[in-house]
Amino acid sequence: MSLLTLDNVTIRFGGLTAVDTVNLEINQGEILALIGPNGAGKSTVFNLITSIYQPTEGTISLAGKSLVRIPTHKIAEMGITRTFQTIRLFSELSVLDNVKIGAHCRGKAGLFQAFTRLPGMKREEAEIEEKAIKALEFLDLATKCEEMAKNLSYGEQRRLEIARALVSKPKLLLLDEPAAGMNPQEKVVLMEMIRRIRDTGITIFLVEHDMKLVMGISERIAVLDYGKLIAEGTPLEVRSNNAVIEAYLGSGKFKSRIRR
Amino acid sequence: MKKLLNNWIVQVLLFLSLLGLTAYGSQMINDIIPPYFLMIAFFIGINLIMALGLNLITGVTGQLSLGHAAFMSIGAYSSAIATVNYDLPFLLGVLIGGLIASVFGVIIGFPTLRLTGDYLAIATLGFAEIVRVQFTNMKITNGAIGFLGIEGSTTFPIVMTIAVLTICLMVWLENSRNGRAMLAIREDEVASSAVGINTTLYKIQAFAIGAFCAGVGGALFAHTTTFIQPTDFGFQKSVDILSIVVLGGLGSIPGTIIGAIVLTAAPEILRPLSNYRMIVYGLLLVVIMIFRPYGLMGGVNLRQALRRAMMFPKKKQAGREE
Amino acid sequence: MPILNNLMQQLVNGLALGSIYALIALGYTMVYGIIGMINFAYGEIFMFGAYAGLVLALTNYVNVYVALLGATFITMVLGVVIERVAYRPLRRSSRLSALISAIGVSFFLSSLMVRVKGPNTRGFPTLFENRIFEIGDFQITIYQIVIIGVAGLLMLSLHLFVTYSKMGRAMRACAQDQDAASLMGVNIDRVISVTFAIGSGLAGAAGVLAGIYFNAVQPYMGLLAGLKAFAAAVLGGIGSIPGAMIGGLVIGLTEILGVTVNLSEYKDAFAFAILILVLLFKPSGIMGRKANKKV
Numbered sequence A: 001m002s003l004l005t006l007d008n009v010t011i012r013f014g015g016l017t018a019v020d021t022v023n024l025e026i027n028q029g030e031i032l033a034l035i036g037p038n039g040a041g042k043s044t045v046f047n048l049i050t051s052i053y054q055p056t057e058g059t060i061s062l063a064g065k066s067l068v069r070i071p072t073h074k075i076a077e078m079g080i081t082r083t084f085q086t087i088r089l090f091s092e093l094s095v096l097d098n099v100k101i102g103a104h105c106r107g108k109a110g111l112f113q114a115f116t117r118l119p120g121m122k123r124e125e126a127e128i129e130e131k132a133i134k135a136l137e138f139l140d141l142a143t144k145c146e147e148m149a150k151n152l153s154y155g156e157q158r159r160l161e162i163a164r165a166l167v168s169k170p171k172l173l174l175l176d177e178p179a180a181g182m183n184p185q186e187k188v189v190l191m192e193m194i195r196r197i198r199d200t201g202i203t204i205f206l207v208e209h210d211m212k213l214v215m216g217i218s219e220r221i222a223v224l225d226y227g228k229l230i231a232e233g234t235p236l237e238v239r240s241n242n243a244v245i246e247a248y249l250g251s252g253k254f255k256s257r258i259r260r
Numbered sequence B: 001m002k003k004l005l006n007n008w009i010v011q012v013l014l015f016l017s018l019l020g021l022t023a024y025g026s027q028m029i030n031d032i033i034p035p036y037f038l039m040i041a042f043f044i045g046i047n048l049i050m051a052l053g054l055n056l057i058t059g060v061t062g063q064l065s066l067g068h069a070a071f072m073s074i075g076a077y078s079s080a081i082a083t084v085n086y087d088l089p090f091l092l093g094v095l096i097g098g099l100i101a102s103v104f105g106v107i108i109g110f111p112t113l114r115l116t117g118d119y120l121a122i123a124t125l126g127f128a129e130i131v132r133v134q135f136t137n138m139k140i141t142n143g144a145i146g147f148l149g150i151e152g153s154t155t156f157p158i159v160m161t162i163a164v165l166t167i168c169l170m171v172w173l174e175n176s177r178n179g180r181a182m183l184a185i186r187e188d189e190v191a192s193s194a195v196g197i198n199t200t201l202y203k204i205q206a207f208a209i210g211a212f213c214a215g216v217g218g219a220l221f222a223h224t225t226t227f228i229q230p231t232d233f234g235f236q237k238s239v240d241i242l243s244i245v246v247l248g249g250l251g252s253i254p255g256t257i258i259g260a261i262v263l264t265a266a267p268e269i270l271r272p273l274s275n276y277r278m279i280v281y282g283l284l285l286v287v288i289m290i291f292r293p294y295g296l297m298g299g300v301n302l303r304q305a306l307r308r309a310m311m312f313p314k315k316k317q318a319g320r321e322e
Numbered sequence C: 001m002p003i004l005n006n007l008m009q010q011l012v013n014g015l016a017l018g019s020i021y022a023l024i025a026l027g028y029t030m031v032y033g034i035i036g037m038i039n040f041a042y043g044e045i046f047m048f049g050a051y052a053g054l055v056l057a058l059t060n061y062v063n064v065y066v067a068l069l070g071a072t073f074i075t076m077v078l079g080v081v082i083e084r085v086a087y088r089p090l091r092r093s094s095r096l097s098a099l100i101s102a103i104g105v106s107f108f109l110s111s112l113m114v115r116v117k118g119p120n121t122r123g124f125p126t127l128f129e130n131r132i133f134e135i136g137d138f139q140i141t142i143y144q145i146v147i148i149g150v151a152g153l154l155m156l157s158l159h160l161f162v163t164y165s166k167m168g169r170a171m172r173a174c175a176q177d178q179d180a181a182s183l184m185g186v187n188i189d190r191v192i193s194v195t196f197a198i199g200s201g202l203a204g205a206a207g208v209l210a211g212i213y214f215n216a217v218q219p220y221m222g223l224l225a226g227l228k229a230f231a232a233a234v235l236g237g238i239g240s241i242p243g244a245m246i247g248g249l250v251i252g253l254t255e256i257l258g259v260t261v262n263l264s265e266y267k268d269a270f271a272f273a274i275l276i277l278v279l280l281f282k283p284s285g286i287m288g289r290k291a292n293k294k295v
């Protein structure tokens, strides 16, 4: 069953068509990877799904409900959360607070609760804290609770972003280059974590340049080149697809084409 | 014991006795210290209330505002009109001052939401200038001549109790879902909306509450000096309040308290230097910024430091495991 | 056609006033373009320029151009010193600390002037005979001609400097990307110093012109003039040099227009009302490029 549907999605920035009539379905419970050379439009697809950008044409829908023109914060409420390619943590706040903020869309307390501190509010706070610590344990960051986010190592920061996105129990988790900057051991651990997240019933859509990781965990792979979807299939199919080989190797080395 | 402390009713009682104690204590101080020092203490309290409001807007939510004096003036004038022209009781006047300022906070909040950083700063500054010019040209405020005959109803216990109340409310807010959302907006707006924070809503909340505090401060100010004129609420005043917040350490409540004490008292302490005091004050701002660019309490997280100190043995163990 | 003539008259008056704002606005815009900081002390540098001109004019009975050059030079040095002492140590800290430091400098300068020259408004000695030319029905004074002329000349040379000189190119490079410019061998510190020198010099010159025009110099004159000039810079699109000129002129013209339509009590509010409207409907200002939000 398809959870997220991209229907003829196009976005143009001035003369540049960053995403070009993309049709893509993400199935409930799968791990889908989106790959493609630099500047292919992968991050832009994530920005479109989370309403940070609005498509010039086409529609995106979550379980049949259109996401077009729905503000970003509502998208999170509807069950799509994400990480960012360039880490965007709340860097002056503690690790625990970062994750607690991730649970924002599952909380209810407002100003009245903040100022009265009635038992209900404290119960909610305790729940949030418990959930946050669980998420941190899941990503092996529990010992860093009190640390400021900016003092974590690069790999830890990437994991913290995942924890922050995970704590609200989304239906769909978007990971934008989660392994970037990690060392090989960290990557192996990360692969295992992503699998475990999926096993809790969360669908995963990831963008990644590390082919070992992509081939290792994805059930399906979609390939984007110059904004166009050029291939889609199992890792085996994609690996032997001529268009994909052409996109990556045809114009020289992998990761060598940056469009501006 | 711990369970008892966690009981809501017990906490309310504790809170009320804290307020009572403050009122009682400040009444005693009021009776013993010389009027000159009492006046300084008055203004420390009033500045603190306003600075805590600005701290919420600028320090916690990260929205640079250079127009806090406008909210203060709105509170001052509307409370004065309430008590003088309509004979309303003083405390009701203070409340009205806060509420009207807060309404303006929301009105300003809306359009300025489209602006960020310096643009927001300049827009709030522009708004403040417009408000000032407006008050200069209004009949009911007696224009540039100033509003006379306000009763000196503000008392030291009232100032101190409201100040302590404001501190408590701010601490609670900062440790709530709303407060965390505001902090998140300061840190990164895009990431905030990606985790489901309605940035517009919380920015407006911050402006509304911050303006409310400024309005209350303004009302207390009007009923302390008994005479207000538009020039009391110029750009200089906005800067004074902002300096308190920045000097103390943006986002830090203890910092704001220290900032309010230091910067309200400094010009007075420097009074022996009379002719040079504003010169020294200016230099002081520069020097403090150079040596403590994040404010006196910037980078010092009291709660975290305390928690650290208590968790020390456990922490060490965790460190060894790595 | 009296209405048309009146309009022409106001246009000339507004142009003169606007030129002064534009000169100060240039300083704001240049510094903002390069280090992304609002130099709130510019208003006070402007005030210092006016006093420097006053002192020069009084002591030597020099002619207007010497006073102008002298004041420009003094404020240039002042600007560079301020940057060295109060801003450079804060370059890597938050914007707000630099802002507060700038505010400290501005307090310092204005209260220093109160101390040295007293708080009262001083007249400006007549450096040359003012004469009124009648063109048709409207008049233009020599003062206005000098102000518009000097301001025009300064802006033109600034434009040429930034566009064609090596330093100007380095400045534009820094405005685009400081790190990249630094890697290309641009001496950032020097560029910033030069920027402050030029910006402050322009503000100083504006101070002398304002002193002559209004025949009044006062320690706190910098505050409102500075705020309005800043409004002008934002209005024109902060970071843009032609924008600052246009912004200054627009602010000057509206202020005069406000006086013409009998709203002079509100004249100080006009600049800011326009500013807010522009910010809301075209936040990047008249000449500013739209910042593209990339995530």
Ligand SMILES: Nc1ncnc2c1ncn2[C@@H]1O[C@H](COP(=O)(O)OP(=O)(O)OP(=O)(O)O)[C@@H](O)[C@H]1O
Pocket: A013, A016, A018, A036, A037, A038, A039, A040, A041, A042, A043, A044, A045, A085, A259, A260, C292, C293, C294, C295
């Ligand atoms: N807001 C924007 N304005 C203009 N162009 C943009 C914007 N966002 C993205 N682009 C352009 O769209 C293209 C696709 O960018 P995108 O970041 O999606 O690539 P990507 O596939 O994620 O690449 P990478 O692997 O380097 O992350 C690029 O050419 C980029 O410059």
Ligand SMILES: [Mg+2]
Pocket: A042, A043, A044, A085
């Ligand atoms: Mg990308």
